[in-house]
Amino acid sequence: MSMLDKTAPHAQPFFLGTFASNCSGGMTVTKVPERWASSWDNNLRLAHLLDEAGIDFMLPIARWIGYGGETNFHGNVLETITWAAGLLALTRNITVFATTHTAANHPVVVAKQLATIDQISRGRIGLNIVAGWNKPEYEALGLTLPDDHVTRYGYAQEWFDIVQALWERTEAFVWDGTWFKLKNVLGDPRPSSRPPILNAAGSEEGRKFAVRNADFLFTPAIDLARSKDEIIALKEQARAAGSDVDVLTFAHVVCRPTEKEATDYLEHFGRANADWAAVDNLVRLQFAHAQSFPHDLLALIRDRMAAGHGGFPLTGTPEQVADGITALHAAGFRGSTLSFVDYVEEFPYFRDTVLPILEERGIRIAPAAMRSAA
């Protein structure tokens, strides 16, 4: 059973997960020596901490080449399907997503990989679909990134239609599509229930894809007033299409006993010691090929790109961090991922100080209460 089953009577009011722990640097483009090392051992330590604390999910980034700079940010990356399978075999409750580039992974193979992990995890695998944006990465794989979003998402739609057909149909079938011609194909085994589906996008085509296919759209939270209007519009669009999509975002946490300690540390890792060459590569590629960050806002958030890959800043005391999460909830987000400079070192302080405040405010339910409700 997935923690992200939003229809379950005991679902969390506001979902919490982590993002990018499978990538070197995590979400922080910094040169400080304690920056995140994305080893298997560190990921497993983190997964155990999160699982025991009742955190709902872990989401990886699928990345095939780094962003350069002094640290080659995201140069060391654990592959997400094998990463998810390993973590799920060794945890009990948490949902773990695989992130898949549609162009780099055959849908028949992916459908079976996820059905296999569904058995390993007893229904705790999720799928984050990436329709493509990073041209140098496509070139590294010998693939061509279509310039237009209509083709990218048209391909992704056919890809996901095949995955869903393999998860649903009980008779072998023929697929005669634009991109795929398949003969006598059957999904066996099939997952016990449809895994939660995420799609991260900012473009119009991307949002339409999410409304058609996903349980959650992933978008940045930069201006919360604007997010609030966009979430209302998206949910209306989904209702009109007969679907139900919720919106998740991503946030970067610097939580310390005093505000000064938190802002001093932010200044240290995210400004004075940022890997600005890698930040500029990241921003340049986003401008060139993606609309995941609105371009009028992207130009303004170079600092945020360094400190948390553009994530919503949660900087300050436990009370201030809880206030930030409360503001995301009030803007209509259904949940957020969290990242830290060093996830394993910093998560326990967040767990011990921020989670109780969120529980008092009714935004989170304590793990013990969740277990007795289940």
Ligand SMILES: Cc1cc2nc3c(=O)[nH]c(=O)nc-3n(C[C@H](O)[C@H](O)[C@H](O)COP(=O)(O)O)c2cc1C
């Ligand atoms: C929260 C989030 C997670 C994402 N995860 C990945 C990823 O793991 N790998 C990747 O190549 N792109 C990733 N993307 C990029 C998107 O999937 C998408 O291709 C990109 O934002 C272009 O979107 P657009 O269609 O709005 O232009 C992510 C984007 C966001 C906002």
